[in-house]
Amino acid sequence: MTETRVKPSKRILPRGIVSCVLSASLLCMLAVLSSCEKAEPESTGEAEAPRSRTVLTLVHPEWSTEIASASLFQAVLQERMGYTVHLLAVPVGEMWSRLASGEADILTGAWLPATQRDYYEEYAPALDDLGPNLEGARIGLVVPTHTPGRQTGPSGQTSRELVSISSIEDLKNNASRFKGRIVGIESGAGIMARTRDAMEAYGLTADFFLEESDEERMVRRLSEAVYSGQWIVFTGWRPHRIFELYNLRFLDDPLGIFGQNEAIHTMVRRGFREDHPEVHAVLSRINYSPEQLERLMRWIHENREDGPYRQALRWIRVNKSLVDSWVSGNQ
Template identity: 35%
Template sequence: MRRLNLFPILGAFLITSLGAPSAFAKDPIRIGLNNWAEAIAVSHMWQQVLEEKGYEVELKTVEKAILYTGLSTDAIDLALEIWMPTTDAAYYDRFKEDIDLHESWYHGARLGLVVPAYMGIGSIEDLKDKAATFGDGRSSDGIVGIEAGSSLMEMTEQAIKAYGLDYNLMISSEVAMISALDRAYRQEKPVVVTLWSPHWVFAKYDLKYLEDPRNAYGAADDIHFMSRKGFGEEYPEVLDWLNAWDMGDDSLGSLMAEVNEASSPEEGARTWIAANRPLVDGWLESQASAQK
């Protein structure tokens, strides 16, 4: 009986299998982000950095509730902007058994009601009985909010109740809110908006937070990143880089400004990385240095 030489067959099989794009390749890393300026900026930055390292990365813009659901069901791998211990506490408490909370990369984040510095008020309490000054809630001279369902909007609804304010909170978007702020600012008209720090608008306009003596918005937060369960075991190198990541007002502010002013977030992130290569390389090299 003639023996069959299997080596050419096995060789052809291995070449075909290994050459197939999806045979052993990992799925793209899916980064979920809500439509806030700093989330857009850092998500595009990390997409660029990880793609430089050979990873495929997909960005998925979703609302905050869907972001947490996606992490808990493995539909999303990473979320780079999680405010703790206050702003995202309700979402985190609901999903904490199914997601991993990691290191903070920005310290002292804040949110609340913001007005131009030229306005002669300093506290949320000063808004009481002045609703007529800000129009009827249908113009840009009202309390201009962002997307419905965000933690900031929920806190602002509670603040309106806590301070007994006779104001309508307008559901809007970050872009529309900034447009209303810009329009009022250029005419030196009164305007109150829901805002947060870090944000590039504080570099462009002279603004101030209204004091919050009743602590409706809570204490300052830190910004963390989260991952789905098991991400660190599958991508240990990426997790090490993210744990080494740290930004302050100058570095994050410059990134946000670059992304905002560029023709696209991708271009802005790419330009910022090129100008801040030592900082970025420090995140990527810190774990390797620690292991030596």
């Protein structure tokens, strides 16, 4: 007798029931996900919040020195640490007041102890000084010593001598050669205050007037004077790309009105360390030489279409080991 096996029949669920089952499953999954999200604690500090959502405001004057340093700080904090940094260019006095009032978080262009001494004394109680990001800076009255050219003199120099004086004391007897003018920058800059002090101290107020301008116009005036062989004295500072372009001399300052070598400090608002301890640690380690910053300044000037940020990224690639030392342990 042959055994006949009957295949079990597949149980077919009505289409409506299948839809209900799937809908119920989806609702359960959504409920689980929702409960997981609610179980996560709310973000209460820098360590828990996504860094990209943290916007830091870095305030600086519109000087080529500070545009370069601000762009470098911005690139380091954004590319190597993941924060968002907003740059705000303002006049020098406003730079200090905004930081002190808490409208800004970081200031990278505090020239001390002489250049911005007045601002520091006024706002220091509301700020945290992280120390120098650059040492060996200098301010003073500057003159061009030679003009560019192909003519070779007895000394072998391929240019002609221009301004021959070497001290601020010599200005008074040469006022006509300078047309009675000291070319400056914006009135609120610390170097302008020191220049006004120097004019009083050296007895120049009757023979000279201090011309207010801005950095770009000052540089253009310098370039025009150098190429036309005219004498010019201007408010200068280093680091600055013009020292790579022209033969320049700081006039001696026997009375010490402009001070000796300066340092450029990084400042943050009060409470910044508690709010952003990792950023605070990195900012306190960032420092470089005048020559290193002048190289970035030159790149920015020569590649204006790219913008300062891209040149800052280039600088970071070239100086990778230095930047690594700044952010080590805080990435």
